[in-house]
Amino acid sequence: MQNEIEFLSADRSDSTGSQVLAPVAAPERIAALDVIRGFALIGIFLMNIEFFNRPVGELGEGMPAGLSGLNWLASYGIAYLVAGKFWTIFSLLFGMGFALMLTRSEAKSQDFVKPYLRRLAALAIFGVLHHILIWPGDILFSYAIAASGLLLILFGNLRWILLAAIVIGALAAIPVLNQIGAVAMALVLFAGIAFLLRTDRTVNFFGRTMPIVSAVLCVFAVLAGMLSVAGLLIPAIKDLRFAFTSAILFLFLAYLFFRIGESKESRPWKVGSLLYSLLFIAMIAGTSAEYFSVRNTSAKSEQATQVVSEKDKRKAESAAERHRKEVEQQQKKLADNLLEVKVLTQGSYVDALQFRAKEFAENWAHVVIFSVLINCMFLIGFWFVRSGIMENTQDHLPMFKMLALYGLPLGIGLGIAGSFISTAQIHGFEGDPFYPATGMLYLGNLPACLGYVSLVVLMLNSTGKFSRIKILAPYGRMALTNYLSQSIICSAVFYSYGLGYYGMQRAHQVVFVxxxxxxxxAFSHWWLSKFRYGPMEWLWRAVTYWKLPAFKI
Structure with missing residues (x-):
C-alpha cells in the first residue's frame, strides 16, 4: 500500500558489480501519488472502522438494519460515496508504483525482480501478522499476492504458468489440499490476462485482419447464432433460443478485444478496465435473471398443478440439494459472526488471537481469487505511469477533467441507483435483489475511483485554496505506518481487551475517524521533518534492499 515510487534512483552496484536498487531521491518523487495516497487512506479508515464495531464476516452485506437519523446518513454516505472506491484507488497506486519502479530499473539496467520479491514477501508477512495479531480485515496480504500475480502476468512463461495450474489443480483433488484449487484457478486467469497483454498474433477472418482472440469470439458468435436460428425453427430445441443473447455478447466482446489489440501500449488499461467491468456486468445480469426467475417460479407455483416429468423431478431435487448446502453455509457464517462478536466483546486477547488465526487458515484462498480482481486495477495504474501521464499531470489536465466530470457522477450514480433496489442482504432469501444492486455498486467503483483520483490531481494543479490538499503528502508518505496504527488504535479502543467501546454508533465513528x-x-508532518521514512516504511526498505537505510535526515 505504501509508497512504491521511492524504490530506486541512484546508480549503485553490489559486490559483483551489477546494478541494484536504491531508494529514490526526494526530487524524483511524484508528489501527486503521495497526496492521492493520503486522501485514499482517509477513505479506507472511514470504511474499515465500521468493521471494528461489526463482524468482519458481514463485510459486503450492505448497511446494517435498524439505523436512523445521523447514523443512517453516515452509513449511507460511506456505503455509496466511500466503500469500494478507495481500495480501488490504493490498487491503482500500487500498479503505478510497480510501473515506476520497473521504468527506473530499466533505465538504469538495475535488477528489478529479486528486490521486488523481497518487498512482496515482507508485505505478505506484515499482512499475515496484521490479520492475526490485530484485525482480520487486512488488505496487505491481498496486495502481496496480487502483485506476485502481476509479476507472472508481465514476465512469467505462459506454458509454465499453465503447467503449474494443472499440477496444483490435480493436487487440489486431495481433500486436505482442496483449498489450493483457488491457486490453480488464479494461475489460469493470470495466464489468460498475460496472453491478452502480450500476443501479437492475428488471423484473417472473412477478409479482415484481427487479433486471434477476436476471431475465436466471432466463431463462437456464429455458432451461437446458428443455434438460436435452429431454436426458433425447431420447437423441440426451443431452449436454445437463449443462444441469440450469447451470439450478441460474443460479437460485442470480439469488437472490444479487436480494439484492445490496436495498440499494445494501451492494452493494460483496456484489459484491466474491460475485465473488471465484465465481471460485474455478468454479476448484474446473472443475479437479475435469478431474481426474476424466482419471482416467476413463485407465481407459477400458485397455478394449477401439472404432471411433472422425471427430468423435472431430478432438476428439482438438484436445486433442493443446492439450496440445502447454501443454507448450511449461511448458518455457519452467522454462527461465526456471532462468535466473533462474543470474542471481541467478552473474550481475552488470546481468544481473539485464536479466532483470527483460525479465520485466516479457513479463508486465505478467497484472497487468491480476489487478487485477480485487484490486478485489473494494477494494470490500469501501470498504464498511467508507463504512458508518462503521472510524471507530467499538467499536460494531461483535460483528460483528468473529463474523468472527474464523467467518472464521479457515473460511478457514484450507479451505486445510488442500486440502493433504490436494496441496501442490505436478506439472509435465507433466494433471488435476493441485493446482489444485482451490489453488482451496480461494484461496477461503479471503477469510474468513481478514476474520478476521485482525477479530482485530487486537478486540485493539486489549481492555484487557489484547493491546492492546499498537498498537506496530505506526508500522511501518504507514511501510509503503511498510519494504516497499521489505525488498526492498533481501533483495537485498543473498541475491543474487550482494550477500552471495550465495541458497537460505537456510525455517526460517532465518523467523528472518531x-x-x-x-x-x-500532525504526527506525520512532525516525524518526516526529522526522519527520512516512517517507522514501518524504514523496516520495509531494510528488507527490500537487504541493508539498513539511513533513517535520520
Whole structure:
C-alpha cells in the first residue's frame, strides 16, 4: 500500500558489480501519488472502522438494519460515496508504483525482480501478522499476492504458468489440499490476462485482419447464432433460443478485444478496465435473471398443478440439494459472526488471537481469487505511469477533467441507483435483489475511483485554496505506518481487551475517524521533518534492499 515510487534512483552496484536498487531521491518523487495516497487512506479508515464495531464476516452485506437519523446518513454516505472506491484507488497506486519502479530499473539496467520479491514477501508477512495479531480485515496480504500475480502476468512463461495450474489443480483433488484449487484457478486467469497483454498474433477472418482472440469470439458468435436460428425453427430445441443473447455478447466482446489489440501500449488499461467491468456486468445480469426467475417460479407455483416429468423431478431435487448446502453455509457464517462478536466483546486477547488465526487458515484462498480482481486495477495504474501521464499531470489536465466530470457522477450514480433496489442482504432469501444492486455498486467503483483520483490531481494543479490538499503528502508518505496504527488504535479502543467501546454508533465513528486522522496528519508532518521514512516504511526498505537505510535526515 505504501509508497512504491521511492524504490530506486541512484546508480549503485553490489559486490559483483551489477546494478541494484536504491531508494529514490526526494526530487524524483511524484508528489501527486503521495497526496492521492493520503486522501485514499482517509477513505479506507472511514470504511474499515465500521468493521471494528461489526463482524468482519458481514463485510459486503450492505448497511446494517435498524439505523436512523445521523447514523443512517453516515452509513449511507460511506456505503455509496466511500466503500469500494478507495481500495480501488490504493490498487491503482500500487500498479503505478510497480510501473515506476520497473521504468527506473530499466533505465538504469538495475535488477528489478529479486528486490521486488523481497518487498512482496515482507508485505505478505506484515499482512499475515496484521490479520492475526490485530484485525482480520487486512488488505496487505491481498496486495502481496496480487502483485506476485502481476509479476507472472508481465514476465512469467505462459506454458509454465499453465503447467503449474494443472499440477496444483490435480493436487487440489486431495481433500486436505482442496483449498489450493483457488491457486490453480488464479494461475489460469493470470495466464489468460498475460496472453491478452502480450500476443501479437492475428488471423484473417472473412477478409479482415484481427487479433486471434477476436476471431475465436466471432466463431463462437456464429455458432451461437446458428443455434438460436435452429431454436426458433425447431420447437423441440426451443431452449436454445437463449443462444441469440450469447451470439450478441460474443460479437460485442470480439469488437472490444479487436480494439484492445490496436495498440499494445494501451492494452493494460483496456484489459484491466474491460475485465473488471465484465465481471460485474455478468454479476448484474446473472443475479437479475435469478431474481426474476424466482419471482416467476413463485407465481407459477400458485397455478394449477401439472404432471411433472422425471427430468423435472431430478432438476428439482438438484436445486433442493443446492439450496440445502447454501443454507448450511449461511448458518455457519452467522454462527461465526456471532462468535466473533462474543470474542471481541467478552473474550481475552488470546481468544481473539485464536479466532483470527483460525479465520485466516479457513479463508486465505478467497484472497487468491480476489487478487485477480485487484490486478485489473494494477494494470490500469501501470498504464498511467508507463504512458508518462503521472510524471507530467499538467499536460494531461483535460483528460483528468473529463474523468472527474464523467467518472464521479457515473460511478457514484450507479451505486445510488442500486440502493433504490436494496441496501442490505436478506439472509435465507433466494433471488435476493441485493446482489444485482451490489453488482451496480461494484461496477461503479471503477469510474468513481478514476474520478476521485482525477479530482485530487486537478486540485493539486489549481492555484487557489484547493491546492492546499498537498498537506496530505506526508500522511501518504507514511501510509503503511498510519494504516497499521489505525488498526492498533481501533483495537485498543473498541475491543474487550482494550477500552471495550465495541458497537460505537456510525455517526460517532465518523467523528472518531476525523480526530484520529488530524492527529496522524500532525504526527506525520512532525516525524518526516526529522526522519527520512516512517517507522514501518524504514523496516520495509531494510528488507527490500537487504541493508539498513539511513533513517535520520
Amino acid at each position: 476525523l480526530i484520529v486522522v488530524i492527529l496522524q496528519l
